[in-house]
Amino acid sequence: MSIQCPNCSSYHVIERKIGKTVGARIGAVSGGILGASGAWTGAETGAVVGAAFGPVGLITGSIAGALFGGLVGSVSGSITGSKVGEQLDGSVLDLYRCLDCDTEFN
Template identity: 50%
Template sequence: MTITCPSCGSLRTRPLHRGRKTGAGIGMAAGSAGGVAGALSGAETGALVSAWAGPVGLALGSLTGAVFGGLVGGTAGGITGARLGNELDARVLDNHECLACRHTFRSTP
């Protein structure tokens, strides 16, 4: 499908994906924060459970929990944010730019 500029009729347009990029960034940050917070409380629980394994097991368990919590949270948040941003791109924002006249517009089929 070719998208033409509604202002000047040029065929030279490109998608912007502003919402997707912004959403992914915000989601990544929020997800990482949530993941780390969850990992910290998880580390406390893990410390109680693995207390019998001694200080080495306790430290390993806490570290692994924190790292995984941050990674998983950040990735999940980024994906969720990107999906939300895609929705914004498609429904709310001007999601195309004309390369001829710099007009931004929504492409609605």
């Protein structure tokens, strides 16, 4: 079943996905910030584990722990933001745009 433009009856219609895109970006940034604060805990844990391997392991473990904490926060925030944005697309925002007459509709 194809989507038809209510204005010009064209079948050249695309899905906009604005909420999903914006939600994913906001989620990635906020998740990265929260992940960075959690990275301190990751760095401490990495330092404890790395300390068993000497001074180089201590530094490497700290850096790896901090990077891992920030990465996990950013990815999980992006996924969550994308899901919230997807819900906004389906209920609040106009979902489709006609490529022939530029009408936006739900």
